[in-house]
Amino acid sequence: MQKLGDFKLPQFFNYPPYFTLQPIRETREKQIQLWKELILEYCRSQKIFIVGLDEEFSLFSNQSIERSLSHESREVFLSALVSEGRAEWMDKSHKKCLILWLKVQDWADYIINFVRENGLEDSVMTVEDIRSGIESRGTELAGIDRGVLIRALKLLEQKGKAAIFKGSSTDDEGVKFNI
Amino acid sequence: MAASAWLPPVDLTDSGRPVLFPGEVERLFISSIDLQAEENPSLPPLRSGLLTLTSHRLLWINETSRFAHFIPLGSVIHAFPPKKSIKSMFTSPKIRIQVTSDSDGKITSGKGTTSVVITIVMRGGKSDSEAFYGKLWEVLKSRSWEVEEVKGREDVGEIRDSGSVEGTSRVRTAVVGVAGILRKEQEMWESTDKSLQDAFQDLNALMLADFVKLPLEKSGGMIALIDVYCLFNRARGTELISPEDLLQACALWEKYEVPAMLRKFDSGVMVIQSKAHSDEEVFARIISLAQKPDALKMGISPSDAALTLGIAPALAKEHLLNAESRGLLCRDVSPDGFRFYVNMFKEFELGNIYLVKDHGLYKAWISAASLSSA
Numbered sequence: 433m434q435k436l437g438d439f440k441l442p443q444f445f446n447y448p449p450y451f452t453l454q455p456i457r458e459t460r461e462k463q464i465q466l467w468k469e470l471i472l473e474y475c476r477s478q479k480i481f482i483v484g485l486d487e488e489f490s491l492f493s494n495q496s497i498e499r500s501l502s503h504e505s506r507e508v509f510l511s512a513l514v515s516e517g518r519a520e521w522m523d524k525s526h527k528k529c530l531i532l533w534l535k536v537q538d539w540a541d542y543i544i545n546f547v548r549e550n551g552l553e554d555s556v557m558t559v560e561d562i563r564s565g566i567e568s569r570g571t572e573l574a575g576i577d578r579g580v581l582i583r584a585l586k587l588l589e590q591k592g593k594a595a596i597f598k599g600s601s602t603d604d605e606g607v608k609f610n611i
Numbered sequence: 612m613a614a615s616a617w618l619p620p621v622d623l624t625d626s627g628r629p630v631l632f633p634g635e636v637e638r639l640f641i642s643s644i645d646l647q648a649e650e651n652p653s654l655p656p657l658r659s660g661l662l663t664l665t666s667h668r669l670l671w672i673n674e675t676s677r678f679a680h681f682i683p684l685g686s687v688i689h690a691f692p693p694k695k696s697i698k699s700m701f702t703s704p705k706i707r708i709q710v711t712s713d714s715d716g717k718i719t720s721g722k723g724t725t726s727v728v729i730t731i732v733m734r735g736g737k738s739d740s741e742a743f744y745g746k747l748w749e750v751l752k753s754r755s756w757e758v759e760e761v762k763g764r765e766d767v768g769e770i771r772d773s774g775s776v777e778g779t780s781r782v783r784t785a786v787v788g789v790a791g792i793l794r795k796e797q798e799m800w801e802s803t804d805k806s807l808q809d810a811f812q813d814l815n816a817l818m819l820a821d822f823v824k825l826p827l828e829k830s831g832g833m834i835a836l837i838d839v840y841c842l843f844n845r846a847r848g849t850e851l852i853s854p855e856d857l858l859q860a861c862a863l864w865e866k867y868e869v870p871a872m873l874r875k876f877d878s879g880v881m882v883i884q885s886k887a888h889s890d891e892e893v894f895a896r897i898i899s900l901a902q903k904p905d906a907l908k909m910g911i912s913p914s915d916a917a918l919t920l921g922i923a924p925a926l927a928k929e930h931l932l933n934a935e936s937r938g939l940l941c942r943d944v945s946p947d948g949f950r951f952y953v954n955m956f957k958e959f960e961l962g963n964i965y966l967v968k969d970h971g972l973y974k975a976w977i978s979a980a981s982l983s984s985a
Contacts, residue, residue, distance in 0.1 A: 442964040443977055448910065448943040449952050459941050462956040469964060499945060 481577035539584035618680035627676025643735035666755035704740035831921035910950035
């Protein structure tokens with residue numbers, strides 16, 4: 433079966449009707465669920481956080497069967513993710529969508545585990561460290577969207593589990609965990 | 612004074628039906644009618660009966676059909692048109708007729724010495740007084756009761772001028788005999804829309820003569836209504852029927868043992884469908900077509916289905932859309948056109964998107980799809 437990058441595509445990706453928004457409610461419901469799952473899986477594997485509706489997104493086309501999702505269908509499937517809290521529109525005109533293949537709360541939990549497993553409770557880390565430091569390699573945190581990371585850290589801050597402060601240089605904040 | 616004192620009685624059969632004179636034909640019925648001799652209160656009114664306008668008389672039958680009276684049309688001197696006024700909008704419509712009578716006010720068939728005005732009051736909510744008035748005038752003008760008088764004279768042998776009377780009676784006796792029966796039937800239908808009745812009678816007759824049956828069979832059990840309309844009018848030649856007439860006629864088929872029915876698809880397209888040609892049977896054929904290896908890979912277009920089902924492409928598309936709405940098929944819209952595939956969404960598993968069961972449609976589709984791309 434085909435791959436997109438190193439992501440293995442399911443067989444039904446070659447089923448032409450998969451790329452046409454189905455009018456019959458029951459069929460469409462199933463189609464939407466399948467696309468939601470596929471989008472999340474794909475974005476997770478490729479560490480994609482932002483999907484632009486009018487930009488090229490390889491998952492939305494299938495060259496081998498010469499089909500691609502219409503603008504309308506893309507919006508329908510992404511909106512379905514937004515309704516479920518697994519994505520957010522970044523603008524009113526729905527041109528860009530932030531994919532939360534892990535919800536912000538899930539990220540916060542992930543970070544706590546990460547900190548514990550690496551014994552980082554008492555150290556101070558920069559936000560950038562968390563994103564691209566040695567410890568985060570091979571974890572989901574590697575390459576995490578900066579905006580999402582900060583939201584997760586702020587969530588932890590609200591719960592008193594972390595403290596965020598400005599670093600010496602203007603472009604990086606530091607975090608101290610308080611688990 | 613009883614009503615029979617001023618209005619001659621009508622003979623009724625055991626079932627309460629009026630006995631008509633020879634050649635007398637019923638033309639119009641209105642219920643909830645009062646007859647009143649307004650100027651003469653001593654003549655008792657007749658309340659709430661069934662008024663029947665015939666070619667010869669105005670019959671009034673009481674509600675329980677136990678007694679009836681009539682006004683001979685030959686005695687009607689004048690019929691006044693219904694008044695239109697603000698007041699008349701809120702009261703029951705009335706039509707007044709001036710009728711010859713004897714000095715007591717009794718209506719006679721023969722010549723009377725004076726006249727009375729009788730008011731026909733229409734108490735039923737839906738009465739159309741203008742229509743009745745128009746019909747009354749028609750009947751009065753045609754003077755059908757005089758034929759019988761002529762014939763009567765013939766029988767009695769009172770013909771003086773054989774030439775002219777014979778000539779007259781030759782034309783007039785068309786109301787009796789076979790021609791008379793036909794005309795009687797004809798006139799019975801006249802209170803309903805003429806073109807509809809003609810259309811219905813013809814369609815019914817033509818159906819019984821397999822008019823629609825053969826085209827139906829040839830078209831795989833389904834023809835668009837517009838095509839039936841064209842076929843029918845072409846066969847008819849003149850006095851073409853309107854689409855509405857056809858629609859109404861088809862709607863009447865339900866009452867008869869006609870093996871065809873009118874059917875409307877969601878899209879609004881209307882067809883005549885053979886009753887032998889059920890949806891389930893069509894779906895079965897569509898599904899089996901959609902599961903052939905070629906169709907699994909490429910789907911089916913309306914023309915593919917049309918070929919298989921033996922019906923017109925436009926109607927085939929209706930069937931495909933119908934099957935789609937039942938969840939049997941799903942659509943593929945692309946620059947190549949509009950195609951349908953067997954619905955495989957049910958085979959795909961949420962939470963397990965790589966799963967393909969060993970046997971089944973999904974597996975078959977994968978084989979079919981990959982064979983050609985190999």
